[in-house]
Each structure stands twice: as C-alpha cells, then as structure tokens.
Amino acid sequence: MRLISLGKLAVEVSKAGGLGFIGSGYDISExxxxxxxAQSAFQGTPHSSPQSTLPIGxxxxxxxxxxxxxxxxxxxxxxxxxxxxxxRDIEELKAWTEGSRKASPETKIxxxxxxxxxxxxxxxxxxxxxxxxxxxxxxHGLAKGAGIVTLVPEVIDAVQAKLNxxxxxxIILAAGGIMEARGTAAALAxxxxxxxxxxxxxxxxxxSLPKGHxxxxxxxxxxxxxxxxxxxxxxxxGTKGWPEDYDGRGVINKSWTDALNGMSEEDNKRLFDEAxxxxxxxxxxxxxxxxxxxxxxxxxxxxxxxxxxxxxxREGAKAVLGGINI
Amino acid sequence: MRLISLGKLAVEVSKAGGLGFIGSGYDISExxxxxxxAQSAFQGTPHSSPQSTLPIGxxxxxxxxxxxxxxxxxxxxxxxxxxxxxxRDIEELKAWTEGSRKASPETKIxxxxxxxxxxxxxxxxxxxxxxxxxxxxxxHGLAKGAGIVTLVPEVIDAVQAKLNxxxxxxIILAAGGIMEARGTAAALAxxxxxxxxxxxxxxxxxxSLPKGHxxxxxxxxxxxxxxxxxxxxxxxxGTKGWPEDYDGRGVINKSWTDALNGMSEEDNKRLFDEAxxxxxxxxxxxxxxxxxxxxxxxxxxxxxxxxxxxxxxREGAKAVLGGINI
Numbered sequence: 247m248r249l250i251s252l253g254k255l256a257v258e259v260s261k262a263g264g265l266g267f268i269g270s271g272y273d274i275s276e277x278x279x280x281x282x283x284a285q286s287a288f289q290g291t292p293h294s295s296p297q298s299t300l301p302i303g304x305x306x307x308x309x310x311x312x313x314x315x316x317x318x319x320x321x322x323x324x325x326x327x328x329x330x331x332x333x334r335d336i337e338e339l340k341a342w343t344e345g346s347r348k349a350s351p352e353t354k355i356x357x358x359x360x361x362x363x364x365x366x367x368x369x370x371x372x373x374x375x376x377x378x379x380x381x382x383x384x385x386h387g388l389a390k391g392a393g394i395v396t397l398v399p400e401v402i403d404a405v406q407a408k409l410n411x412x413x414x415x416x417i418i419l420a421a422g423g424i425m426e427a428r429g430t431a432a433a434l435a436x437x438x439x440x441x442x443x444x445x446x447x448x449x450x451x452x453x454s455l456p457k458g459h460x461x462x463x464x465x466x467x468x469x470x471x472x473x474x475x476x477x478x479x480x481x482x483x484g485t486k487g488w489p490e491d492y493d494g495r496g497v498i499n500k501s502w503t504d505a506l507n508g509m510s511e512e513d514n515k516r517l518f519d520e521a522x523x524x525x526x527x528x529x530x531x532x533x534x535x536x537x538x539x540x541x542x543x544x545x546x547x548x549x550x551x552x553x554x555x556x557x558x559x560r561e562g563a564k565a566v567l568g569g570i571n572i
Numbered sequence: 573m574r575l576i577s578l579g580k581l582a583v584e585v586s587k588a589g590g591l592g593f594i595g596s597g598y599d600i601s602e603x604x605x606x607x608x609x610a611q612s613a614f615q616g617t618p619h620s621s622p623q624s625t626l627p628i629g630x631x632x633x634x635x636x637x638x639x640x641x642x643x644x645x646x647x648x649x650x651x652x653x654x655x656x657x658x659x660r661d662i663e664e665l666k667a668w669t670e671g672s673r674k675a676s677p678e679t680k681i682x683x684x685x686x687x688x689x690x691x692x693x694x695x696x697x698x699x700x701x702x703x704x705x706x707x708x709x710x711x712h713g714l715a716k717g718a719g720i721v722t723l724v725p726e727v728i729d730a731v732q733a734k735l736n737x738x739x740x741x742x743i744i745l746a747a748g749g750i751m752e753a754r755g756t757a758a759a760l761a762x763x764x765x766x767x768x769x770x771x772x773x774x775x776x777x778x779x780s781l782p783k784g785h786x787x788x789x790x791x792x793x794x795x796x797x798x799x800x801x802x803x804x805x806x807x808x809x810g811t812k813g814w815p816e817d818y819d820g821r822g823v824i825n826k827s828w829t830d831a832l833n834g835m836s837e838e839d840n841k842r843l844f845d846e847a848x849x850x851x852x853x854x855x856x857x858x859x860x861x862x863x864x865x866x867x868x869x870x871x872x873x874x875x876x877x878x879x880x881x882x883x884x885x886r887e888g889a890k891a892v893l894g895g896i897n898i
Contacts, residue, residue: 362796390796399754400795433721435758435761436754471689570761572893
C-alpha cells in the first residue's frame, strides 16, 4: 500500500477502530504533509493530548527509506507504530528499531515477515508486533512463500518455542489474502491476534490510486489464475533495490503475457511507457500499467468507505465465528 | 495421496469418523485387494448390510485411470464416494460421473477443483461434493493457484450465484495446507463444510510410503521456503500425462537445486536413478527421491495413528473455535 494508503485512508481506518497506516515506503517526501493531516483529524480528541501517540502508524521499507530523516519524523509526530519491512539484513533492522524507539519510546515496532525463518530472526530486535504475510498478499513480499493457513500457525509455534520462560512474545497479525469477514475469522482461528488488509482498501474512496488501478481490481476475479508473483512489474516501472528474494503479486496484463511469449524487456518497457501516457486507459487485462493486488481480488466487488470496510470486517468476523456449528 | 493412502489408512480414517479414501490414481491394478481389505474391516458392522455403501471412497485421476474397469469396480464394491481429479476436459468428467452414477447410484461424486473457473465448469455434472484445493497442497494440483483463504470463499460465492433458485449446490470442502485443528477451524470459518487432509497422514503408520519419504516430511519445516511447485519431479520419475496446467508441490532436494544451477535433465535423471537404488537413503534435502508434501510440513512433527489424527483435528477444531474471544 506504499503511497496508496496515505493520510485520508489511515485516518478513516483508525477512526473506525482499526489502526490505519501511512504507507510511506521508501519515499518520505510527502510524509509530513500526511502526518499533519492526521494530526488535524484527531485534534480535540483524547489522541491529541501530549501523552498520546498519534493514532496511526507509518510504514517504512527499510532498504530504501532514509533512516535519519525518518527517525526525525517519528520523533516529531510520535505515531502509534513504525511498521518496518524488507530490511537488507538484521543490522539494518536493528538500526531502524533502535532509532524509532529512541525517537519515540511509545511508538510500537511492527515488523513484517514472510517465513518462519524471518520471524525467528527478527525476534532479536524484540518487535511489539509481527505481521506474518502469506503468499496470497498483493504487492511485495517474499517470492517463495506459503499461505497463511500454514504460515501463521507454524510461526506462532516456532516463536513460542523460542521465547524464554515468562518472556512475552510479539503480538502476531496475519496478512495476505484477507479481504473480508471470513478471512478475518479464519486468521483468528489460525491463532493470529488480528489481521491486516491491503487489497480490500484499494476499493475505497480514501485510497490514493488511479481509477484505472481501482477498476482493474474490481474487474478481476479468480485471483489464483489472474494474478501472478513476478519481478517483471518492478523492472518495467524502473523500481530497483528490492532484496533479491522479494517480488510482487499483481493482476496479469499484457506486459506479463507478452513477456511469457518471449517479448524482450526493452520492447516491453517501451510499450509500458506508451501505456503510461494513456492514464486510466493503460490499466486492465489488455493494459500494461501495474495493478498490484492479492489473490483475493475476486472478493473485492464494490468501492466502500474505508471505515465501513473496517466495521464490516469486525462485525462480520464475529458473526462468522458465532455461526459455525460443529 | 495416490498409492499412499490405501486400504489400511482409508479404513482407519473412516473408523474414526472421517471418510477415508483409497488413492488409486491412474493405477487400479491393486485396487480390488484394498477394497476387499476394507470390506473385511467393516464386516459385521451396519456398513456391511446390502443397503449400505462401503464407508470409504476411491480417488481416481481421470486422465489416466481406465474408465470401464474402474466403473466395474465401483459397481462391485459400491464405495461411499468416487473422487474425480484432473480430467482432460469436461466430457471426460461427464463420462466418469455418468459411469459411476450408473454403476452405483448411492456413490457420491466428489470433484476436486483448484480455481473458481474449474468450480463453475464442473457444476455441469452436478457434483455432490466439491473439494476446493488451495496452492499450499502437497502433490499435484493447478500450477497457478491461490491459498484457501481467498479461494474457498470466492468459490462458495461464485457457486451460490450460479445455482438456480431452490437448487441445492454441492457440499464444499477445503484442501491444501490443512494440517491440524487450527487449519480446520480456519477452513470452517472460510465457509467450507469440512476439510481434506493429505500431507498430515504421510506421518501415520497406516500410510504406504517409504520411511525415507516420511522422515523427509518430519524433518522439513518452513514449507513456504522448503517446498516448491514444479513439474521437475514428474519428469525425473518418468510420469507423463498430467494436463499441462498441473504440477506438484514437493520438498526441495538436490534434484531441484541442481536443476536450478543449470544441470541438464539427462544428468539429473541419471543421478535420480542412482539415488533410487539407495532406498530410504535417497530421500531428504541432500537426496533426490521425490517427497511430495504441502507447505504445512513444518506442522507435521510426529508419527501418529490415522484415527488419532482424525480425532485430534475434530476435537481440536471445536476447542479452537470455542476459544476465540472477539
């Protein structure tokens, strides 16, 4: 949700009782603007007291975001959470964790992982929250992976086994393929304490994305067949710097089918650049603009306000769990 | 579970209150022997009455199994279910469905699908049960796919939308990554009426597989990273005939890493044949024998009797669902 979930979406999610994030990624140039928007939105509420953190989080892609300026911003705005993703190594993650904790001790450290191995490694920095991302997630994540059905319970068991006696481990949240009430209820059954939704919010008016991207998400169904994990979309967009074990899941489009049919990356890039000039018309199955989205695109069928999505998911999950008879 | 789940495993699963299957696949040469074993096992129980079907199912891979002889066997033994998988086309599936129904009208038709598209297509033969297989499953399935977290709810919605008013649709079961109580509870939360377990039973004494295969499953963990979907293992084993959109998930071994590093298939095949002569020693990370298994291998940590697995899953899922506080 890098540069898609910004001030508006984060605020609406938090107002509805979730915790919204500004997906800053590795570009913090407009981050302060969005944080100021959030500050204004919570002005006059208990969240604006000097004791309170700002009730939204910030997502950083640590391999690309500038540590020193990011830490200054954390210090100045004291978000509820710093979400750290895709470090090049554990030392980088340590530097970010220490920087954030020093700048704002009350800001919780959320760390995103995609394997049991990563989950155990990051325990070294004592995360407050582990986001366990399964392979159904949209956008970037580990190229190889498992769905939450196996990944979440195995991470829970492995983390529990590694903790010292009486040591309180991180809160574990599930991400990847959770679109609505049923996926949320399933994640709780798997042992997660909560869930993270990305793709579902692409179809909210508060998300900052081209209408073409949103329409392509609404149009897609059967995501296991119509989305694909690849680094092609990064290459076409000129995105460089992701650690090599990462790729991204997006809706299949002409760039993908042409590449499969042997088109050179040079030709593909040229056609991509042409499509970019078409705006919203450059998206879709016959388009070429990247539509990052998870395998659950088929469950996203209408645009809804972000707050309504949060409430539907929360109340719906309760109804699902209350309605199972076994 | 082709040729791994045979008479013994099927009987124990059914005795524990599940429905066990003889995974006949495309080789029915010993099928009658296993059916006779099952008949004996239920002799003297209400299941041996002329009115009752034999309380186990048979799994057929329809692109490879001989239709006429299979139908004769269905007629003779009247299993509770015919599980049909991987037809080349809908006509083949129709022939199997009609053949089985004519031979034994009480035998339920179970059809395995791996996408929303397949689920909608097979409604044409009015399956009694749809097994919705997610991408975390071990062994064969669609090469492209989604985990059950998105696939199961989308299939349920799509099937529901396609049914005529008052038409009763198929019972929907989830498969792929379900190893124990938590995955089972999650599948029920997703809307499935029940679950199918494969990989978990590889670690049961009733499964018919080399100890090397079983040990490799027990040893593996973090299956998103240590298993892979590929057609390589089929090629090495000389298995031909799978429709081209299928592959299989297995534990990564030397055959896979050598292939990744550019070894020719000829050399790889030669080393595979040598490893085959080592028996159990040919398995494992440094071995070459195929260890088909799902991404949940890390949740399989000990060998348990099949009946105990069934009871643990059933009672455990109730406890999981009863224990969630939201």
